[in-house]
Amino acid sequence: MPLRVLSVASEAVPFVKTGGLADVVGALPGAVAPHGVEITTLLPGYPSVLARLPRQRVVHEWDDLLGEPARLLAGMLGDAPLIVLDAPGLFDRPGTPYADAEGQDWGDNWRRFAALSRAAAEVACGAMLVRGKPRRFDVLHSHDWQAGLAPAYLRWAMSDSVPPMPSVMTIHNMAFQGWYGGDVFTSLGLRGEAWSIDGVEYHGGVSLLKAGLVAASAVTTVSPTYAREICAPEFGRGLEGVVAARGGAVTGILNGIDSAVWNPETDDALARQFNARSLERRTVNKRALEAEFGLDASADARGGGPLFIVISRLTWQKGMDVLLETLDHLVETGGRLAVLGSGDAGLEAGFQAAAARHPGRIAVRIGYDEDLSHRMQGGGDAILVPSRFEPCGLTQLYGLAYGCVPVVARTGGLADTVIDANPAALAAGVATGIQHGAVTRDNLAGALTTAATLYRQPEEWARMQKNGMACDFSWRVSGRAYAELYRSLIS
Numbered sequence: 431m432p433l434r435v436l437s438v439a440s441e442a443v444p445f446v447k448t449g450g451l452a453d454v455v456g457a458l459p460g461a462v463a464p465h466g467v468e469i470t471t472l473l474p475g476y477p478s479v480l481a482r483l484p485r486q487r488v489v490h491e492w493d494d495l496l497g498e499p500a501r502l503l504a505g506m507l508g509d510a511p512l513i514v515l516d517a518p519g520l521f522d523r524p525g526t527p528y529a530d531a532e533g534q535d536w537g538d539n540w541r542r543f544a545a546l547s548r549a550a551a552e553v554a555c556g557a558m559l560v561r562g563k564p565r566r567f568d569v570l571h572s573h574d575w576q577a578g579l580a581p582a583y584l585r586w587a588m589s590d591s592v593p594p595m596p597s598v599m600t601i602h603n604m605a606f607q608g609w610y611g612g613d614v615f616t617s618l619g620l621r622g623e624a625w626s627i628d629g630v631e632y633h634g635g636v637s638l639l640k641a642g643l644v645a646a647s648a649v650t651t652v653s654p655t656y657a658r659e660i661c662a663p664e665f666g667r668g669l670e671g672v673v674a675a676r677g678g679a680v681t682g683i684l685n686g687i688d689s690a691v692w693n694p695e696t697d698d699a700l701a702r703q704f705n706a707r708s709l710e711r712r713t714v715n716k717r718a719l720e721a722e723f724g725l726d727a728s729a730d731a732r733g734g735g736p737l738f739i740v741i742s743r744l745t746w747q748k749g750m751d752v753l754l755e756t757l758d759h760l761v762e763t764g765g766r767l768a769v770l771g772s773g774d775a776g777l778e779a780g781f782q783a784a785a786a787r788h789p790g791r792i793a794v795r796i797g798y799d800e801d802l803s804h805r806m807q808g809g810g811d812a813i814l815v816p817s818r819f820e821p822c823g824l825t826q827l828y829g830l831a832y833g834c835v836p837v838v839a840r841t842g843g844l845a846d847t848v849i850d851a852n853p854a855a856l857a858a859g860v861a862t863g864i865q866h867g868a869v870t871r872d873n874l875a876g877a878l879t880t881a882a883t884l885y886r887q888p889e890e891w892a893r894m895q896k897n898g899m900a901c902d903f904s905w906r907v908s909g910r911a912y913a914e915l916y917r918s919l920i921s
């Protein structure tokens with residue numbers, strides 16, 4: 431019989447995605463299945479999720495879940511079971527999973543995600559009937575602050591007669607901690623003892639992420655370097671002491687990429703599919719990309735620099751403000767840039783202004799477009815990821831797989847996945863990209879210059895592309911690591 435894990439999160443591909451969390455939660459069931467683990471995923475019943483459930487089979491009901499009637503609907507996520515928390519009072523809303531159409535966070539997010547977490551804890555402990563019998567899971571796995579209260583409910587809300595349930599809390603981004611005023615505590619339905627420095631209390635309020643960090647049996651984050659970084663204030667964002675106190679219970683398991691979706695040999699989004707032996711075919715994709723973005727296509731013939739791409743949330747985390755400051759330098763070194771993203775209004779306007787200043791050299795698409803992101807990885811020369819912190823990062827992994835050389839900051843998962851083209855690595859023929867230090871204008875400009883120099887040495891550049899494409903960042907290794915972690919918790 432497989433080990434049964436209930437994985438709870440606020441997003442999962444292909445149902446709902448605002449960022450990398452969704453990619454990982456969506457891929458995890460397939461990643462661990464070969465290792466004898468069956469993951470059932472629990473998601474909120476947003477309109478986009480309910481619309482994808484072909485028939486609504488009810489498997490459990492609550493009259494009062496944090497004050498709302500709610501029910502669980504069964505479905506499938508690929509080949510794995512899915513359950514959806516249908517609570518219209520909480521989730522049947524327009525906008526994103528977290529905010530209204532104007533971008534304002536919903537004021538009751540604490541209640542919405544407390545309900546999701548409470549449901550997860552009850553279901554893990556056997557609330558749901560399968561073929562007339564309670565289905566108890568072996569491990570509960572929570573992702574990010576939205577599911578952070580689930581381990582806390584296991585610890586401070588279940589009756590004594592319920593056997594203990596092991597739990598895993600995975601941090602995809604420490605910057606989002608789900609902090610709410612202390613007045614919400616009494617509405618959560620946790621025992622009074624949870625209101626303490628060793629519980630959910632944090633600076634006089636409640637932090638949903640902290641709740642998970644203290645209550646879970648094991649804590650993981652999405653790269654080994656970030657697991658170390660979050661023990662320091664700069665990356666721990668106030669929770670570094672809580673992380674450090676968990677000691678060896680905190681580990682880093684690198685994210686994988688879904689190679690069924692991200693494979694240049696089979697990717698239908700591309701004008702021309704290719705592999706490491708047919709890199710010349712990428713030119714077709716590059717010309718298509720230039721046309722799509724209105725970029726000057728004669729640059730290559732004139733000995734120009736790389737066509738850089740950015741696919742990102744346009745935020746401070748991602749270093750987009752510093753990139754804006756280096757765009758004139760990027761153009762001076764012969765480069766061009768295609769940006770796809772959305773986020774802070776000021777940064778969006780900044781990129782649009784840069785595009786207006788440098789027509790044919792810089793072009794911007796504000797918005798979210800999955801297919802376009804594939805076309806960019808398949809046609810761009812290099813992907814820029816100048817993040818101030820990056821728990822793992824997925825776009826550099828997609829870049830590696832697509833021969834789109836990553837130019838990244840040396841932090842978190844970026845440090846763990848890209849081999850910098852320093853003289854030693856170049857001499858040994860093992861470089862896969864370019865790393866720079868602290869995210870400053872000078873460091874980023876230096877990395878852009880290095881990229882332009884290497885790009886003008888076609889053999890060196892092709893070697894980096896091929897090295898990157900030969901890397902295996904599929905879920906093969908990390909799927910096993912999660913399976914081993916789950917097993918270690920029940921033995």
Ligand SMILES: Nc1ncnc2c1ncn2[C@@H]1O[C@H](COP(=O)(O)OP(=O)(O)O[C@H]2O[C@H](CO)[C@@H](O)[C@H](O)[C@H]2O)[C@@H](O)[C@H]1O
Pocket residue numbers: 448449450451453454602603652685741742743770771772797798799800803820821822823824825843
């Ligand atoms: N405008 C757009 N159009 C189309 N696609 C777009 C897009 N903007 C972003 N994307 C896609 O969204 C995903 C972003 O994932 P990342 O891992 O790079 O960052 P994110 O900060 O969201 O994730 C957090 O969680 C993940 C998962 O653990 C960690 O890797 C990461 O470090 C952490 O910050 C990628 O699949 C990317 O292609």
